[in-house]
Amino acid sequence: MRLARIAHPSGVAFAAIEGDEVAEIAEHPFGQPQFTGKRWPLADVRLLAPILPTKLIGVGKNYAAHAAEMGGEAPSTPLLFLKPSTTVIGPGAAIKRPPNSQRVDYEGELAVVIGQPIRNVPASRALEVIRGYTIANDVTARDQQQADVQFTRAKSYDTFCPLGPWIETDLDPSDVRIRTTLDGETKQDGSTAQMVHTVADLVAFVSEIMTLLPGDVILTGTPEGVGPMQAGQEVSVTVDGIGTLTNPVVDA
Template sequence: MRIARFSFEGAVTFGVIDAEAESVAVLAGHPFGEPQPTGQVLSLSDVRLLPPMLPSKIVAVGRNYAAHAAELGHEVPEAPLTFFKPSTSVIGPTENIAYPPFSSEVHYEAELAVVIGRMCREVPHARVGEVILGYTCANDVTARDIQQREGQWARAKGFDTACPLGPWIETELDPADLAITCTVNGELRQAGRTSQMVRSIADLVVHISDAMTLLPGDVILTGTPAGVGPLAIGDEVSVTVEGIGTLTNRVVKRG
């Protein structure tokens, strides 16, 4: 099932995407638990897709692909390297990434994102699947020069528009070995597979939930394959995850 969050005639709601019919079946309320259809069906061309969730927090994982750690001159950490991106960094498909004026080296990072479906803490490995609603595409946009200069990542990875998510949540997906690609202006820049992760999604959920309560709609970014690089104003960047779809955003000068 593909669950989207969208706006239609001034209202924001959730719906189930039918890609073949290019339509969306409107849901009552939120998609957690058993989604309840209203019976209303809209054309995809008549709605505006929004970020599939507005999470209370985004917990991201750094250096979870060995080749990416190596390309930045780092070793794979002994334990998962986690950091936060604020909810204010989230944008949806087709929204603009605003190049921050304090940086001159903004990079793309294509990632698979996990969407949490229920409140949980200290999740045992065998029950991780019970707390996941589904998966979506993410771009962990990073001001690389700021990351290197400041030594901590709050501004470098948390600026406004630094977390594109979308285009929807796929609930029926085996994330073990999915292709992840990133293109810039149609040119392939990243190509990896989730099977290359140092630590699995289950391992990450266990590790993160040992420390903090995860709420419905929270997002975990699982790391990026090798091939990260710079974006320029005017670029169109697309992240594609096999079995989900493509998330596309344009880079603009912050107004």
């Protein structure tokens, strides 16, 4: 099932995408969705960020080749950071480059959407608590990350976490291709099979540290090939089995 959050003629709602139509979901998309009976053509609604999480947990250097291009090695335990919920935007919304950064990078990633409240879930059960998967672009002010030697400022600007276009509930995350293009030119091309820490291990590790709530998002790391974006360009991240997330880039 593909779960989306949409702007429709009467407001905003969660919905299931069924071919070229969307079916409105009552209240929330967790558990067994209840439908209102309202339907619209997909072409008549606007896709928004599929979820507004209470928190986004990023994972740094979870692909060895990306760690190497950043000048280091992949850590033996997951390297975590947080992005505020105000970084989230949806498909087609503009990524805004802040005027105090000289280099703003794309980072295409598979994103995990948590489906229920969890704490201390073992890796053997971690996939059971996932509602589904979406696509993320973990936008980063690279010059500020390097200057600060930590991630908070560089990862936290408004618009720095495009999510979408929807949540795919039926996906095996162990080996899916991730590609990022900039103005149509391929910049990243990797697979989740190259992750140092698997999706199940990440969910288990994070849940040892903090309670995860329905809709919380874990960004699972980016393959090698990160690089800068300029105003006027368009960046797209494609994850096989989910779709493509596309956003224009502008100067704030």
